[in-house]
Amino acid sequence: MQDALLLSLRKPSSTTTFRCNPASHNNPGMFSASTRELKRKTRLSPRAALRLVAVLSAALLFTGIGLTPVSAEESNVVDTRLEQQRRLYVEVRDSLARGSTRLYQRHRDTLVDYPLFPYLEYAALTHRLTLDKRDAVADFLERNEASWLGHRLRTQWLELLYRKREWRQYVDYYRPRLNSVELACHFHFAQYQTGEKQPALEGGLALWTVGKSQPKACDPLFHLLISEQQIxxxxxxxxxxxxxxxxxxxxxxxxxxxxxxxxxxxxxxxxxxxxxxxxxxxxxxxxxxxxxxxxxxxxxxxxxxxxxxxxxxxxxxxxxxxxxxxxxxxxxxxxxxxxxxxxxxxxxxxxxxxxxxxxxxxDIQLLEWQLRFFISQRDWQAIASWYPTLAENVQQQAKWRYWYARALLLHSGNLQDIERAKTLLLELSQHRNYYGFLAADWLGKPYAMQHHTGDVSDAEISALAQQPAMQRVRELLYHQKTYQARREWYHTGRDFYARQWQIAAHLAAQWQWHQQAILSMIRADTWDNIDIRFPLAFQAEFAPFAEQRHLPLPLILAIARQESAFAADARSHAGARGLMQLMPATAKSVADKHKVTLNGVEELYQPQTNINLGTLYYRDLLDQYEGNRFLASAAYNAGPHRVKRWRKQSDSTLTFDAWIEVIPFNETRQYVQNVMAFAVIYGHHLELTQALHTSNERSTLY
Structure with missing residues (x-):
């Protein structure tokens, strides 16, 4: 089951809460609760409580740099030094931010082995960055070539070299992997100035010949193209x-x-x-x-x-x-x-x-559009006759196998066709996805979870955790610098292969950095560890609001999982914010309606506020649609006005599965299917009965 999680993430405000950072071992009472206590405090099922204890116990392994066994006395020494370095790092960092390097010079030797020392070096180096610092810049870039800070400093250094017309140095320091149109334009301009005219003009033409306007930084290069009569x-x-x-x-x-x-x-x-x-x-x-x-x-x-x-x-x-x-x-x-x-x-x-x-x-998009058009017209005969003629890659998709089976059952009275349809549904029901759950319901069979933890070893996780970049990530999370931690994580993983991403997912899960654990599993193309892919994150925050608003907890967790992958600081391209991805205007409207205090959009990054307003909004939608989760979920994603239009188009002629299948927006169709399927999985985690659809939802025509 693919996840559609296209999020643009912002730097959290000082009030943003990052849950369960990996440094929480400094609170000696954090992991001391028994299974019974965990159940009492968070209302976990027995299975979920045991799972949480296992995760928290694993997190204890990462209290130091890696997993190397140490004695209690050595551990205390390491912890004490680490705490001292963390406190000192904050003092020096804040001092550098105020423009003073005095504390940095005084404590440099004490902090040189602290994972975030490069951040202090970078801050000191970029304070009044001048050409006189070229040796220090070269040294830093050599030592931090593969890091996000190295990427950031190289960009700033190139911008300075361009302003100072240091063309030869610009050409030497430029790297295509910087992936910046502005820097690429500057590079070809600098090439030209150093006498490399032909490659400069060829590169400039490639940047000019596009179907959109390029940044103003490209104007000098494009003027060269014009003056050289290249166009x-x-x-x-x-x-x-x-x-x-x-x-x-x-x-x-x-x-x-x-x-x-x-x-x-x-x-x-x-x-x-x-x-x-x-x-x-x-x-x-x-x-x-x-x-x-x-x-x-x-x-x-x-x-x-x-x-x-x-x-x-x-x-x-x-x-x-x-x-x-x-x-x-x-x-x-x-x-x-x-x-x-x-x-x-x-x-x-x-x-x-x-x-x-x-x-x-x-193309496959057109074939799928045509199949959905047949569904919208309830032309089951067309589907039943056309499906066998389609290419193998189309026929093997779960959704079209499901609809072929449904078309046979709805159109044909032939016993052979009916048996073929039942065989298809039986095969589908053995898989953990929306169509597998649908098939299981038609056959009256239990949902298949296909949970496999994988074969990642503690040694592999430890080896990754000990990499300098991952140590920096861990410390950035401790200091609640989630934006920078995410940058480090992405930059480090640019060249990861699937196995490394799978290990990274386990590491992020042990840190309880849920969003990166989920996304890493996607990059690893690994789908069957449902403990990592569907974590019981923020359960203590979600549970009271779900109970108060008479909302199924698995459903609300599924919405947050689909909306943000449990990233409290998530911000979409459209401007939706927080765990449940609320648009500011929607949040304000809900807050006004229910007399909830909302002091600005930044509060939407606070889990309590976001969950409070998000569950209120979903409850309002459920009431509007008489408890129908399909309609409420579609409206949560695309807006009630669109749901109204789509229902008018279908004119109460479609079954629930057909209506969902023909939702015109690909995003909303996938959204509804994911939320319903994810809710089933969370029901499994919590040992709660969570059907893909209710009898009322199933009997309603849409």
Whole structure:
């Protein structure tokens, strides 16, 4: 079961709580609770309590640098020194932040073996960074080449070298792996200044020929291209077509000035005309078949026209296929637009016939769209007859095996078909995913969990924990610098292979850094350790609110797991915040409605506040939809207004599984399926009965 967790994470405020950091061994009472005490305090099931004790016991192993056995006396000495270094580190760090290096110079030798010493070095080095520090910068970069701080300092040093016009040094210090358009533009400009003109101009053209505006940092390089007359009509045409396809019309108008040939000037006007009025794609003499990119213009116009008049678009497209050389990519894109347009405009039979005739150019997204269209129309016969003709990679997907079985049961009265459907459902029911749980329900079988812990050893975890980068991560978490810890973690893992990510997941889980444990399991392509992938995180915080609002605890944990992977400081690209990913406007509305004090959006990063408002909002949605979790979950993700529109479109004609399958937004469809399946898994963890659907949800037509 793939996880969709595309999060943009922010640096937490000073009030953000990071739960159970790996340094909590300094609180001697933290791990002293018995299983009975844990159950009493957090309302854990026996299985969950034992699991938590095991995790906390494992965390004790990481109280020092690694797992090397030491005596009690040696451990006390190490702990005392570590605590002294931690306190001193904070003093020196804060002093450097105020612009003073006095404490840093005084305590340098005491802190030199502390894992976060490079952060102090970096702060001292970048305080009034000048060219006089070139030797110190070179030394730091050599020692910290693979670290996030090394990446950060190299970027700052390059920016200084560019400002100071130190071209040779810039070229020497630049690394393509910095992955920055601004730095790449500066690099090619510096190349040019050092006499490496040809590679500089070639690199500059590659950066110029894109379908969007580049940063202002690229302007000096692009001026060089212009002064060196590198932008030919052909190159300008490439960028022009890319800009129009991306609807970057201001950029397209800017590029028009580079056309010195009347032919290109005329074609540019034609392209813009087709984009503004797709019907003009029917003027067959308008576009020159000999001109590069003409096929792209035609495809662009046909795709746009198909949205409003798919039959005319099909007519014009058939004509162009005879007169122009059209690439496979354009054929695939146009096929998708025509099939969707024809279906949506009532020409279902024409659309399906055209798709079958051009199956070779259909991508998997179009095939899935067509299958969902059949589901939305309840055309079970079409699914039952078409499924066996599909490619093996489509047939083997759990969702389409499920819907083939459902179509057979709904359409055919043939005993052989019914037995085939039951066999498919039985096979599906043995897997831990949404469709496996659906199949188990239809057959009246228990859900399969397929839990396997894997074969990661303590020695492997210890070896990873002792790496300098991981020691820095551990200490950053101790100091509640989660943003920096995440940076270190990502930077260190850039070259990890699957096995290393699996080990990293176990290490993060022992630190109770749940988000990184979950994401590391995804990178490892390892799916069956459900203790790590579905941790009982923040249970003590969630449980009272769930009970108070009469919400199933497994369901609320599932929402938080899907929304943020239990990262209290999570912030999405859209601006949603915290464990349950609340939008500020939604949070304020809920707070006002329920008379909850909310002193600014930063409070949404506090678990208690976020869970309080998130559970209130979900309870409101459940009440609005008469307890229907499918509708409430869809509304939580996409908004009640969209759910209202989708229900109007289906007009109470679809079963619950069909309605979920045809949700137009891929994200929301996956969201609802994940939340329902995750709730089943959390029910298993908590030893609570948590069905994928209730009898009312199952009997309702959507």
């Amino acid at each position: 030919s009509n052909e190159i300008a045409w490439q960028r022009y077509t890319l800009a129009v396809q991306n609807h970057k019309f201001s950029l397209a108008r800017y590029i028009e000035k580079f056309f010195t040939n009347e032919h290109y000037q005329r074609e540019a006007k034609h392209y813009a005309a087709v984009d503004r009025n797709p019907e003009r794609v029917g003027e067959y003499d308008l576009l020159d078949p000999a001109l590069p990119q003409t096929a792209l213009i035609i495809g662009h116009g046909i795709r746009h026209l198909a949205r409003s008049d798919a039959t005319q678009a099909l007519k014009h497209w058939s004509r162009y296929l005879q007169s122009h050389q059209i690439g496979d990519t354009t054929k695939r894109e146009v096929l998708t637009a025509l099939v969707k347009g024809l279906n949506q405009q009532g020409y279902d039979a024409v659309a399906f016939a055209y798709l079958r005739d051009n199956y070779a150019f259909a």
